[in-house]
Amino acid sequence: MSTLLEELKSWGCDVDGAMERFINDEDLYRMCLGSVMEDKNFDGLLDALQQHDIKMAFEHAHTLKGVLANMGLTPMYDIIVRIVEPLRAGSDENLLGVCDELMQSKRKLGSLLEAA
Amino acid sequence: MAGKNKILIADDAKVDRIALRKILGDTYEVIEAEDGQQALEILEAQTEFDTIAAILLDLVMPKMGGLEFMEEYRKVESYRGIPVIIATVDGDVNTERECLKLGAWDFVSKPYDASVIQFRLRNAIERSEQQLSRELRYRADYDMLTGIYNKTKFFEATRATLNRNPSEKFVLLRMDIEKFQLVNSFFGSSSGDGLLCYIADEIRRFAGETGKVSFGRIEADIFGICMPYPGEEALIEFVKYLRMRLGQYALEFDVVPTVGMYVIEEEERKMPVDRMYDRALLAAKQCKGNYINNYAFYTEDMRDGIVREQQIVNHMRKALADEEFVIYLQPKYSLQDNKLCGAEALVRWRKPSGEMISPGEFIPVFERNGFVIKLDYYVWEKTCALIAKWIAEGRTPAPVSVNISRVSMYNPKLVEWICGLTDKYQIPRELLQLELTESAYTTNPKAIKETMERLQREGFSILMDDFGSGYSSLNVLKDIAVDILKIDMKFLSDSEKSGRGENILASVVRMAKWLDLPVVAEGVERREQVDFLHSVGCEYVQGYYFARPMPVEDYEALAFSRDRGHKEQERAMDAAGDSLWTATAQMEGMFSGMLDAAGIYEYDEESRSIGILRANNAYYDLFGYGDINTFGRRDSIEAVQEEGREELLETFDTLIKTGEMAECEFMRRLENGRWIWVHLKLKYITKVGGKHIIVGTISDITQQKKMDQELQKYRQALYAAEHAVRTILVVDDEEANRVSLRCILEAHYQVLEAENGAEALSVLAEHAGEIALILLDLRMPVMDGLTFLERKSKDSAIAGIPVIVITADDTTGRQLQTLELGAEDYIVKPFVPEIAFRRVEHVIGLGRLMGQVVTAGEKGLEGEKI
Numbered sequence: 001m002s003t004l005l006e007e008l009k010s011w012g013c014d015v016d017g018a019m020e021r022f023i024n025d026e027d028l029y030r031m032c033l034g035s036v037m038e039d040k041n042f043d044g045l046l047d048a049l050q051q052h053d054i055k056m057a058f059e060h061a062h063t064l065k066g067v068l069a070n071m072g073l074t075p076m077y078d079i080i081v082r083i084v085e086p087l088r089a090g091s092d093e094n095l096l097g098v099c100d101e102l103m104q105s106k107r108k109l110g111s112l113l114e115a116a
Numbered sequence: 117m118a119g120k121n122k123i124l125i126a127d128d129a130k131v132d133r134i135a136l137r138k139i140l141g142d143t144y145e146v147i148e149a150e151d152g153q154q155a156l157e158i159l160e161a162q163t164e165f166d167t168i169a170a171i172l173l174d175l176v177m178p179k180m181g182g183l184e185f186m187e188e189y190r191k192v193e194s195y196r197g198i199p200v201i202i203a204t205v206d207g208d209v210n211t212e213r214e215c216l217k218l219g220a221w222d223f224v225s226k227p228y229d230a231s232v233i234q235f236r237l238r239n240a241i242e243r244s245e246q247q248l249s250r251e252l253r254y255r256a257d258y259d260m261l262t263g264i265y266n267k268t269k270f271f272e273a274t275r276a277t278l279n280r281n282p283s284e285k286f287v288l289l290r291m292d293i294e295k296f297q298l299v300n301s302f303f304g305s306s307s308g309d310g311l312l313c314y315i316a317d318e319i320r321r322f323a324g325e326t327g328k329v330s331f332g333r334i335e336a337d338i339f340g341i342c343m344p345y346p347g348e349e350a351l352i353e354f355v356k357y358l359r360m361r362l363g364q365y366a367l368e369f370d371v372v373p374t375v376g377m378y379v380i381e382e383e384e385r386k387m388p389v390d391r392m393y394d395r396a397l398l399a400a401k402q403c404k405g406n407y408i409n410n411y412a413f414y415t416e417d418m419r420d421g422i423v424r425e426q427q428i429v430n431h432m433r434k435a436l437a438d439e440e441f442v443i444y445l446q447p448k449y450s451l452q453d454n455k456l457c458g459a460e461a462l463v464r465w466r467k468p469s470g471e472m473i474s475p476g477e478f479i480p481v482f483e484r485n486g487f488v489i490k491l492d493y494y495v496w497e498k499t500c501a502l503i504a505k506w507i508a509e510g511r512t513p514a515p516v517s518v519n520i521s522r523v524s525m526y527n528p529k530l531v532e533w534i535c536g537l538t539d540k541y542q543i544p545r546e547l548l549q550l551e552l553t554e555s556a557y558t559t560n561p562k563a564i565k566e567t568m569e570r571l572q573r574e575g576f577s578i579l580m581d582d583f584g585s586g587y588s589s590l591n592v593l594k595d596i597a598v599d600i601l602k603i604d605m606k607f608l609s610d611s612e613k614s615g616r617g618e619n620i621l622a623s624v625v626r627m628a629k630w631l632d633l634p635v636v637a638e639g640v641e642r643r644e645q646v647d648f649l650h651s652v653g654c655e656y657v658q659g660y661y662f663a664r665p666m667p668v669e670d671y672e673a674l675a676f677s678r679d680r681g682h683k684e685q686e687r688a689m690d691a692a693g694d695s696l697w698t699a700t701a702q703m704e705g706m707f708s709g710m711l712d713a714a715g716i717y718e719y720d721e722e723s724r725s726i727g728i729l730r731a732n733n734a735y736y737d738l739f740g741y742g743d744i745n746t747f748g749r750r751d752s753i754e755a756v757q758e759e760g761r762e763e764l765l766e767t768f769d770t771l772i773k774t775g776e777m778a779e780c781e782f783m784r785r786l787e788n789g790r791w792i793w794v795h796l797k798l799k800y801i802t803k804v805g806g807k808h809i810i811v812g813t814i815s816d817i818t819q820q821k822k823m824d825q826e827l828q829k830y831r832q833a834l835y836a837a838e839h840a841v842r843t844i845l846v847v848d849d850e851e852a853n854r855v856s857l858r859c860i861l862e863a864h865y866q867v868l869e870a871e872n873g874a875e876a877l878s879v880l881a882e883h884a885g886e887i888a889l890i891l892l893d894l895r896m897p898v899m900d901g902l903t904f905l906e907r908k909s910k911d912s913a914i915a916g917i918p919v920i921v922i923t924a925d926d927t928t929g930r931q932l933q934t935l936e937l938g939a940e941d942y943i944v945k946p947f948v949p950e951i952a953f954r955r956v957e958h959v960i961g962l963g964r965l966m967g968q969v970v971t972a973g974e975k976g977l978e979g980e981k982i
Contacts, residue, residue, distance in 0.1 A: 014227075021135050021228055028138060032131045039131075062176040066205040067129045069227035084205075 002026065004116035011075055011112070018072030029071075030116075036071055037110055039064070042103065045083070049096050057095075058087040076105045120145045121169035121241060126155035126185065127203065128177040132226070136172060139230045140237070144169070152180030156188055159195060169241045171200045172224070172233075175211060183211070186218035197248060199240035203228075209948045216950050222958065223951065239941070239958070259333040261309055262316035267340070270332025271389040274342040277330045278385060284328070287345040287379045288389075290396035291358075294372040294410075296337035298526065303367065308337075311365060315339060315373075318361050322354075340393060345379055348413075355411045357819065368562055375411040376400025398422060401484070428473070428481050435465065436494060442466050443498045445516065446665040447674065448636060448658045451650055456675055458514040460551065460638075460658065461499045462665045463491065479521075488521045495519070496537055500548060502668060504541035511676050517549035517579055525552065526563075531570045545575035551602065553581045561596070568597040579636070583624065601628050605639040605659065622652040629653065713738040713814040717798075718807050719768050726753050726768060729809075738794075738816055740787030757783035757791065767798065772808045775800045781817065793821040842960060843868060843886045847876040847904070848893035848922060853947075857891060857922075860949045861956065873899030877907060880914050888960050890919045891943070905939070918959045 005026070009015045022029045041060040048057035061084045068077040079102045083095055123144040127133050128151055137146045147168070149155035155171065162168055171189075175182035182202060189195045199221040204212060212223060221240050224233050257269035265273055278286060293299070293311070300308040316333060319341060323329035329343040345351065355375050362371040376399030378392055399414040402421070435441060445459040465473040482488035496518050506513040524530060538545050550571060552564075568578055577599040603624055621637070628635045637649050640659030649657060663674070713735040718727040753761055760782030771778040779797040786792060795817045801809040843866040846857045858867045868883065870876035873896060880887065890908075894901035901921065909915050921942040940959045943952045 017227060021230055022138050023230070025138060028134065032134055035131055035134075039129075041129075059176050059178070062205060063129050063174075066127075066174070066203070066226040067131045069205060070132050070135050072227065 002116070004030070004112060007112050007115075008073075011108070014072035014074050016072075018070070021070060021072075030113075032071060033109070033113060036067060036073070037106070037113065039067065041067075042106060046096075046099055046103070049092055049099055052092055054087055054090060054092050057092060058084070061087055073109065076102065076109065079105060122147060122167070123237065124149060124155060124158055124168045124171045126150075126152060126171065126177065126182070127174035129174070132174065132203070132228075135228060136233070139228060139233055143234065144237075151177040152182065152185030152188070154179075155185055156180070159189075159192075159198075168198055169244070170237055171198055172203055172237075173200050173220075174203050175205075175215070183214060183218065186215060186220065190219045197244055199244050201236055201240060209951075212948065213950050216954055222955070235941075243958070259316075262313050262333050264316045264320060265330070265332030267332060267334045270330060270334070270340050271393070273330035273332070274340075274389045274392075277328060277342060278380070278389075281328060281344070282385075285345040285380065285382075286342055287351060287377055288392045288396045289341040289343070289355075290334070290338065290376045290378075290393060290400050291341065291373045292336075292338045292400065293362075294370075294374055295526075299367065299369055303369070307367065311367065311371065312337060314365050315362060318358070322358075334393075340396075342389075351377065352411065353819070359410055360820070372410055374400050374403055376403070376414065377411060378414040401425075424477075425481050428478050429485060429487075432478070432482065432487050435467075436490060438468075440465055440467060441491060441494060443495060443502065443668055444665040445668060445671040446658055447663045447671065448656055449662050451646070451655055451657055456514065457656065458516065458549070459671060459675075460517045460665075461495055461519075463495050464665075483521055483523055486523055489524050489527055492519070492521055492524045493533060496534065496548075500537045500541040500543055503543045503547050506672075506676075507543060513547060514675065515547050515549045515577070517551045519551045519553075519581070522553065525567060530567060531574065534571065534576070535574055546577065549577045549579055549600070551579040551581045554583050565596055572597050572599070598633065600634045600636060602636045602638055602658075605637055605641065605645055618648060621648075621654075625652045625654050713816075715812050715814070716801075717768075717810045717812055719772065719810055720807050721769065721772055722806075724765050724769075726765075735814065738814065739784075755785045757785070760784075764796070767796070768808075768810070771798050771800055771810060792816055792818040794818075842866070842888040843883065844889045844891060844956065845870060845876060845879055845883075845887050846891045847871075847873065847896070847901070848891070849896040850893070853893065853922065856947055857952070860947060860952050864953075865956075871898075872896040873901065873904030873907070876904055880908075880917075887914075887917055889956060890917055891922055891956070892919050892939070893922045920955060920959055 005015050005019075018029060019026070022032070041064045045057055045060040045064065048054075048060060061080055065077065065080045065084050068080055079098060082098050083102065086093065086095060121144050123140055124147045125133055125136050126149040127136070133148050137148070140146055147158060149158055152173075155173070159168065173182045173185060180188075186200065189200065196219060200219065201222045201224055202212070202215045202220045203226055204223055205226045215223075221243075222236050224236055257265060259266045274288070293315070296308065296311075299311055312333070315337075316339070319331050319339060323331055323341070323343075329341065331339065331341040334340050346354070355373075355377075358375070359373055362373055365371050376396040378395040378399060380387075380392060384392070395414040395418075398418045398421075399412045402418060403409055403412040442464050444462045444464050446462060447456045448458040448460065449455060450457045463475060465475070465478055467473065479488065482491055499516050499518050503513055503516060520530070527533070534548075534550070538548055552568070572578060578597060579600040579602050580596075580598045581602045583601045583603045601624070603621060605621075625635050634656060635654050636656040636658055637645075637654050638658040640646060640649070640657045640661045642661060645659075646657065646661060666674070714732045715728045715735055716730040718729050719725070720727075753764065756764055760780075763780055764782055767778045767780040777797065777799050779795065781793060781795050783791050784794050793816070795815045796812050797814075798810050798812045801811055803809070842864075844861055845868045846854050846861075847870045848854050848857070849871050854869050858869070861867050865888075868879055868887070870879050875898075876890070876892075877899075892901045892904065899907075905919065908917075908919070918940045921939045923942050923944055941955050943955055
């Protein structure tokens with residue numbers, strides 16, 4: 001297993017589960033990790049939260065939740081769940097802070113990918 | 117299978133699509149859509165032979181989300197066969213419920229588990245394919261309009277039924293509807309279709325679930341039925357019942373089935389079914405157009421008849437062109453002075469060889485193939501020419517009547533044609549009389565009545581031929597335009613009971629006088645008949661006793677050799693006939709000869725008592741000769757079952773209010789103590805001294821009631837079988853779980869419970885045959901779920917029962933192991949009722965579908981083996 005995957009694992013990601021979904025195709029998995037970094041839903045979520053557009057924010061967050069779950073990015077998934085649920089209930093209170101956490105963890109993912 | 121199944125993935129997250137493509141790419145051809153809108157476009161673009169096998173649908177997408185997509189998807193019927201599996205991220209129960217309502221088949225949750233996705237997809241596709249193949253099979257085997265077998269499948273099914281019951285004797289029936297094409301042309305083809313569906317339903321009702329009756333729609337209005345042969349009498353009863361049921365179809369048209377029957381003899385059992393059908397068809401041809409007997413059995417000599425008929429058909433056109441059809445005239449005489457007062461034009465076929473073919477032989481053939489229209493016109497024209505010739509010769513001819521066959525009555529140009537002829541030959545219209553047989557009136561009274569009235573307005577006299585031979589003679593008279601009645605003596609002398617025929621004739625003559633209608637008695641052959649006719653006041657006669665049908669020259673010699681000098685004068689009737697007693701006396705004569713049981717009732721509305729004044733022969737036949745004596749004249753209601761009495765009295769009350777008609781059904785005791793069901797139809801006549809005089813006709817509907825009850829029983833049994841409660845065994849150590857599953861399933865299933873694997877095995881031992889599904893927890897004391905599954909898979913008696921595993925968490929590991937052990941699916945705790953129920957339904961439904969497909973397959977094979 002490559003260093004990247006080891007590092008993702010030690011960060012708390014469910015790499016095994018994700019690899020199973022990608023039928024152990026590591027290249028494909030890496031490619032997808034790259035597209036997570038470019039996923040416009042992150043910015044869309046931030047924008048929507050700033051404009052208090054809860055419906056839009058929920059759509060972005062919800063999509064991210066699915067993606068992060070499938071990618072096995074558990075630390076990020078745990079954060080997005082904390083955004084999705086209040087939004088589902090119609091509240092965006094304090095979510096900008098949580099979103100900031102999400103962006104930080106996204107940067108962490110980015111640095112891991114760059115290092116690899 | 118040609119190529120891989122196509123899967124449509126609709127998800128806006130590219131990564132998710134990539135993951136799915138990775139998981140499914142080997143097994144399926146994957147098509148991607150980024151949102152609902154795109155997915156719909158892809159669905160719209162698919163062709164019939166290149167369809168999407170399943171859709172995996174994300175819920176939250178830009179442009180058009182999953183729910184909106186489902187709204188559109190469910191609007192298109194052809195899409196509904198494509199299973200949709202919803203990808204959910206989180207257990208958003210409300211959304212999932214919404215999806216189920218919109219027609220989603222199942223769910224998978226993100227993050228995806230490769231095995232679960234594969235499994236759910238495969239399940240959904242199999243189910244939809246089975247549905248499709250069922251539908252294709254259906255299209256191949258069934259008639260799309262009526263939903264019963266088509267010709268090919270009916271023949272197959274008949275063969276299979278014959279083979280399955282080698283020791284039983286069967287009969288093959290071929291049925292169609294008299295003049296069905298008229299229904300389409302008069303009432304529109306949707307009415308025709310409605311009638312066909314009604315007929316199919318009636319046959320289906322009759323066939324029930326015995327498995328020994330096969331039936332189908334051959335084509336157009338033709339149906340086939342093969343059933344165990346119940347003996348001639350019972351079969352004829354059945355055919356009559358069928359006619360009665362079809363007659364009840366609400367349409368201004370007398371729906372008369374023609375039934376050809378071929379009793380399959382032992383030595384002919386191996387004959388191909390289509391040849392059996394041909395024989396039933398031969399039989400059916402024999403009775404086409406015969407309104408009295410609408411059925412016929414196949415006999416060997418029918419084949420000879422067909423050959424003969426074919427010869428007639430082959431030569432008819434040339435014969436008409438060559439004038440081989442010649443006019444014969446049969447004189448009519450006035451009884452008052454024995455003088456000739458007219459003639460009926462008849463037709464004979466004289467072949468160049470001199471051979472004469474009897475009209476009895478060729479007329480029915482022409483009536484069947486419609487050629488009779490041409491022959492009719494030929495005879496009319498010849499007759500007109502003859503009358504014109506007589507006038508030109510300076511004679512004063514008496515009227516000559518010509519026949520209008522039933523088929524000609526439907527000729528929309530009939531009036532035009534006949535008027536055209538009298539104009540062309542310039543003859544007074546009263547010299548050409550038109551004879552129409554009574555049964556024609558009953559076919560479509562409204563249309564016929566209109567034509568008759570037009571002809572009368574044009575100055576023609578209408579004779580009703582064969583009066584009394586049909587079954588509604590008495591009703592017809594008051595409604596229809598007719599100037600002269602003809603009654604056949606032969607019909608009278610056929611009557612078994614002596615005196616009865618004479619009674620009828622006397623009644624008819626009396627009634628005709630009452631209505632101001634002259635009566636011609638035809639078929640008069642003996643002196644006694646003449647005397648009798650004299651005595652009852654019949655005015656005109658026709659028959660061998662006076663003169664046979666003769667060639668024109670002979671008739672001319674007879675008619676013009678001496679001065680007929682006779683102009684008949686209607687005898688003035690005594691105008692006192694208006695009083696009640698004359699009326700009842702006449703009525704009495706009338707109904708005494710009726711074929712239906714009838715009685716004249718007297719009703720006192722104050723005391724609500726019903727008395728019977730008179731009853732006819734058929735009444736005594738039905739209730740027994742001592743009936744009225746036994747029950748007395750005043751209290752005939754005593755014989756009626758108590759529960760029915762109030763309704764009967766109410767029917768009388770209603771009748772005297774409306775003064776028209778009323779009817780009811782009730783059970784009534786016979787003289788011998790037996791109970792029968794009767795239908796009573798009442799017609800108001802008049803009021804005499806505070807009492808109402810009412811005529812009632814009574815029919816015995818016991819058989820019909822019995823059949824209805826039998827059918828009701830069948831239906832209940834069928835319903836019970838279809839809705840049999842299916843049993844589910846819930847195995848879980850947590851009582852809370854068992855209770856909650858019981859709550860979810862109880863309304864639709866019977867639920868049994870077990871606390872662990874061991875207990876489950878013993879419940880199974882007791883109820884093995886009944887349990888349709890097992891819901892199984894994995895972690896349990898004593899015997900856990902896995903051990904149970906292993907044990908179950910080794911016991912052939914219970915190995916086939918499907919299992920759904922109950923699991924605490926939605927991810928990985930164990931569950932896969934259970935799927936490998938043969939579980940069909942799993943339900944996650946905490947249970948979402950709709951989802952748990954749906955999953956149970958899916959698994960049980962799959963088993964049921966499989967069963968049906970297997971049975972259908974076996975039946976198909978059985979058909980093909982032969």
